[in-house]
Amino acid sequence: MASSIDKTQTNAQPAPGRSGNETARGRSIATRLTEAEFGEVEAAAGIAGKKVGEWLREAALAQARGTHHDEQTDQILLAEMMGMRSLMLNLFAGASEGPLTTEDLRKMSAYSDSIKEQRAQDYMAERRRRKSPKPTDKP
Numbered sequence: 441m442a443s444s445i446d447k448t449q450t451n452a453q454p455a456p457g458r459s460g461n462e463t464a465r466g467r468s469i470a471t472r473l474t475e476a477e478f479g480e481v482e483a484a485a486g487i488a489g490k491k492v493g494e495w496l497r498e499a500a501l502a503q504a505r506g507t508h509h510d511e512q513t514d515q516i517l518l519a520e521m522m523g524m525r526s527l528m529l530n531l532f533a534g535a536s537e538g539p540l541t542t543e544d545l546r547k548m549s550a551y552s553d554s555i556k557e558q559r560a561q562d563y564m565a566e567r568r569r570r571k572s573p574k575p576t577d578k579p
Contacts, residue, residue, distance in 0.1 A: 469500075515560060522563065523556030 473481065485495035530548045534540050 465497075515564070518563065519556045519560040522559040523552040526555060526559070527552040 481496065482492055485492045488495055490498070527548055530551070531540070531545075534544055534548065
């Protein structure tokens, strides 16, 4: 029994209302969703101003190519968390030595802002390094 992944379309001419680019796509993939899942997908496509099929194709290709848009958001959030971490550690360390002045807080905040992006980049680089395949000693 052939899977839905193996089905192909062989239209030579674009159907009415379709662009010529769509005829170049001769393969299709089918999946099953619950009503709730379909509602989520349909809502996401609507928010993006796209048809469900178009939205799914772009989402699948972005995931497969590793270009999904969340990377930028993840990097920003990680940088902010690194900044907060630095600020909290400095606040606790400073407060353990006595009362903090407004100037102390301003300097700590400025320092955290100045290092947060580099710390996030360093953290991600270290994480990628640990996950990358290690070379083997075999010839």
